[in-house]
Amino acid sequence: MKLARKDLLGIQDLSVEEINLILDTADSFIDVSTREIKKVPTLRGVTVVNLFYEPSTRTRTSFEIAAKRLSADTINIATSTSSVVKGETFVDTARNLEAMNPDIIVLRHSAAGSPHMLSKVVRQSVINAGDGAHEHPTQALLDMMTMREKKKRLAGLKVAIVGDIAHSRVARSNIYGLTKMGATVSVGGPITMMPRCIERLGVEVHYKLEDAIRDADIIMMLRIQLERQETNLFPSLREYARYYCLNRKNIAAARDDVLIMHPGPMNRGVEISPEIADGPYSVILEQVTNGVAVRMALLYLLSGGKS
Amino acid sequence: MKLARKDLLGIQDLSVEEINLILDTADSFIDVSTREIKKVPTLRGVTVVNLFYEPSTRTRTSFEIAAKRLSADTINIATSTSSVVKGETFVDTARNLEAMNPDIIVLRHSAAGSPHMLSKVVRQSVINAGDGAHEHPTQALLDMMTMREKKKRLAGLKVAIVGDIAHSRVARSNIYGLTKMGATVSVGGPITMMPRCIERLGVEVHYKLEDAIRDADIIMMLRIQLERQETNLFPSLREYARYYCLNRKNIAAARDDVLIMHPGPMNRGVEISPEIADGPYSVILEQVTNGVAVRMALLYLLSGGKS
């Protein structure tokens, strides 16, 4: 089976079959990263451009490793060294890149919708590596891959997502994906961080951590962006942690075999306590490992590969 | 035929035969970038260092893609992360690079003549990727390649170059190249941006846009560097645009089949209006595509390749 689309812009417009195809393909790439020779010639001659308008270690590195394991060439463009400083429009930058004939452009941008605009402008495949507070589809795919691997299913799972829901592209992509795959999603966080009308996405809304995670199979703690503090969304980190830091005590509300996830980078002691982050039910590092496999799967499928 | 020189420092010292050799070789590389597997093993084991003392997306990316399509390895060094901050002299940096045995050094530097100095210091091939307001030979080569491709000749063409001629390495390299190849060049721009004695380079000088582009086969609009405004070379962008922005109206002075070029990045609405930039006679994106081919040709020829 092939992925019959040019781009991977978000989870919202993926079908259940497409999500399954991507996750199955990712599963089949897991072993490449643990072999002695961690490289297959599948995408030789393919050029992947990582166009990052926001700083990122983990996502850029994950895409770069994924591309290299498939023998693709990678070109990194980060804003600080880019001609955006010279005042060129985003569309012109896009068309210029297109004219150099790469094959896939991986875009991270602070403006929601940028990858969609890019995909309309260029004939190359575009992968959304995070656009503003909108979507971060590869994160949601690696999250679902990890849940499926550990719980052997997605349908019927109860997943709690806790933190700054309003500003989280990770939350949004996961809500789209998980509800589509038949999981139940509950979100939790302070009312200042909860988007209005979030119920319309088919999730339960709670303002207390314990309520949000009650009977959860999976808890996904979101990173508090420390720079938000200035905008008065919460009084202090200390105050936030008091009510929303997942710890040994409040986790009791969840199921005994609950899995703990976090998209990283973690603020230990703010949204997650060290004993939970490093505890036996944390699958936070499996998420990172699966991230490489999911990105390999997408690079492969968008290049016309079959599962 | 081989390119019998170690370096590509400028257009000024190239012969007509050498320019033809480079353009012919570039033509032959065009199809590599449109194949399904965009890679040939020609320069396997060759190391290309991109040493950029000025920020650049397009030129660095173009060189990096060119090198990778030929299977060369690339090393990027940008000033911000370089030991220039530690106060080492340019010559010492050069000798250090030389001692690591790369094969080709691509240099962009704000000081005119830097590539010439580098080429004297190191035994490696040096390619000038722009030195101050002096030369930008790969840009002129891709410009000439594009003109030749579209107009089937260079000799006899009338080319108008409009903008900040005094500070433009693109203008200078094109003037050297085009006059050498038998084209007629006219330059236009405000008197504050016109270098003294520019006529000695064999060009016509005009201070009105319409005069400069009259009967032109090609119009090359130069980028206004916004930071120059502070130096009082022009009163305001608005004022500049009023007299020198190429638009649907003033373009009538040129030939009906005139081609529009721009080295990028463009300031839309300043030196070029959107309807011209995106219009039917614009070959601005073909320039970018040809840039990769020209750089492949140079990397190939300087490595001892034959046409």
Add this chain to the structure above:
Amino acid sequence: MKLARKDLLGIQDLSVEEINLILDTADSFIDVSTREIKKVPTLRGVTVVNLFYEPSTRTRTSFEIAAKRLSADTINIATSTSSVVKGETFVDTARNLEAMNPDIIVLRHSAAGSPHMLSKVVRQSVINAGDGAHEHPTQALLDMMTMREKKKRLAGLKVAIVGDIAHSRVARSNIYGLTKMGATVSVGGPITMMPRCIERLGVEVHYKLEDAIRDADIIMMLRIQLERQETNLFPSLREYARYYCLNRKNIAAARDDVLIMHPGPMNRGVEISPEIADGPYSVILEQVTNGVAVRMALLYLLSGGKS
């Protein structure tokens, strides 16, 4: 013979046999960098991450070239673009990298002991590329390789190291290595730059340049870090240079066939005069060339290669 260790953290814990193994292996890699095709397939499929928390051209470039000559893939992470800005702990960054399954992590960090901490956290091989004022083992190995190549032995050599001994990881690693290999080390510099109890490392201590270099076979001049001036370790560069700049006159105290070394980047006219830096006994650029070979040797040996 194999290198029976996971990491290369410092010279202090290497045995004489291990140092000889690394230097012999490096010797055997020297010719790869001078061949026409400067690449061997030895480490195909191996991923080397250059994790640099301090700026560096020479060391990062040297590791990157070394990795590519062995056909390994390289991933560069520099702090400015890294998630350290997002407040993640060093250990979390390390674990995340580990989860992406690279093979070797090359770390430069301003905190002494960071590579040791990293090596405990991750299962990958760690190479110390400089940690604070602690160790810079690959520099000392390339220094010893250069001395051995030129003087045909290490045992019995008299090596003078002059400059800011207290803050120099280069000095420390060389002292560990050279005393271990049977050389005599004397250190020289102003008393404000001399660590207390340095004699315990088995070196002679002098405060006058001429005393330190007397009868030396090798003089290694250290780089004065210009930023230290503010901390009042010396009154002025002029004053420092007056007493500690190696020049044509004071070098007479050393042996006639003395070799001059410097880890770079040099401050010409501060710690070393141009006539010495560029003079006939300078092997400063051979050090750089040998640096690539030493790093190839380490990448090879830590990947399980045999000499």
